Amino acid sequence: MMTGVLTLHRTSVGKKVIMALTGCILVGFVVFHMYGNTKMFMGPDEFNKYAEGLRYLGSPVFGYEHLLWVARLVLIAAVVLHVWSASALVTQSRKATGGMKRYSEHKRHTSYAAYTMRYGGILIFLFIIFHVLHLTFGVVGYAAGQFNHPGGGNYDIYNNVIYGFQNVPISLFYIVTMVFLGFHLFHGVWSMFQTLGLNSATYNTLLRGLAVVVCAVVVVGNISFPVAVLTGVIQPV
Amino acid sequence: MKLTLKVWRQKNGSTPGELKTYPADHVSPDMSFLEMLDEVNQALIMQGEDPIAFDHDCREGICGMCSLMINGVAHGPKEAITTCQLHMRSFKDGETITIEPWRAKPFPIIKDLVVDRESFDRIIQAGGFISASTGSAPDGNAIPVAKPDADKSMDAAACIGCGACAAACPNGSAMLFTAAKVAHLGHLPQGQAERHQRVVNMVATQDAEGFGNCTNIGECAAVCPKEISLDTIAMLNRDLVIAALKGIEPVVK
């Protein structure tokens, strides 16, 4: 029975199902990640302990960073499949409408979010690369020696985040991307249920509402971090 | 009413087309959109010009032949009606109206505003049927159908295969049409035997015909003259997921 899942990639609808399933993993991550980051408001000790805890996840049964790496691999696989399906489907749709200029096309059902999924997706993808180079590896956005590489009993991501966001252009880039992430989630979270066939007239309003809540929580939460640093609400220690 | 029409003129599928401007000076607000085009064509014929080719048949919203993109909206500005049910009172005196054919790769232009929608026929042939033994007509009440199921099936069966959904879709996707067929049969007991094979076959054919992929935008349902809802698409998706779990492969000639 489960081998049937491996045939999903063959049809357009199947590719969308892959996007929905991997999107579900990514939404789970973004919500959890936002939640984890709110610990920076509880002070450096609490926040840095969180960074340490991520690496000791499952200890003593699991070794140092083992579960973290499992999570990283699952996320990388999810991103790869999500982006691969999206580009295959966009190519298919381009062909279906390609070479056919629609002169006076007029949208009746206005959903800015639904129309910008592919562009927002590209921006978020580029953001993830930048973000990992920034706050995980510390190779961009820091003066020499300013970034504290987590490990070896030393987890100072608190100062990393603050020095990182004191750079105004970088903070603005984070904020702008979060707005697009919001559009992506606004359509994506609802669309996920529609694609998996879990939507119907009975649940539609509820699922639209759920998408708004997830979108608002993630966007407001994430934007609050650079804003808190730029306004001096949280200070380096 | 006096109107200006900008109409897509194209000799055949292999020559490029263009928008041409025509005056429509004697338009009554009580005319249907197609009657208005008839008048314009009459004038063109009198002048010895080639009349504008457009599809139509029943002119009462049931056959699905009429297919015009009016000011960029499939079937024009009024919701839940076909082009033939649209009246000129929906427009303002002096207005310029742009009229184009359905535009999607799997709907090649035959002439002017007439497109070839046989790709839809092939999607139907791939699964839009039930297999039943022929013979004398079965007793109407032999197979009970619950009222809510009958209603949902009827709502989906209202699809007239006009193609507005695919023409309006920014992805050129035929999902609303295909989903209407899947939901029409899937809500009935008679449709159960082939339910999952049907969805796999129809989706594979839809892909092979060159239609795009649905991104749940909803432009289709907004222009559908028969108000087919996005629920049908969720049902198609659900059936496809179950079919995939069952490992059903497409069987398409």
Ligand code: HEM
């Ligand atoms: C303003 C909002 C954000 C802040 C303050 C933030 C902060 C951080 C920090 C401090 C780390 C390093 C954690 C550690 O080393 O323990 C991190 C890692 C990461 N973040 Fe974010 N993040 C934000 C938004 C996002 C978003 C929207 C995404 C995805 C769409 C994302 C994806 C990631 C990924 C993939 C990692 C690497 C995880 C790893 O490999 O350990 N972040 N983030």
Ligand code: SF4
């Ligand atoms: S679903 Fe609606 S718009 Fe699409 S073919 Fe059927 S009747 Fe026309």
Ligand code: FES
């Ligand atoms: S001509 Fe038959 S539906 Fe319009």
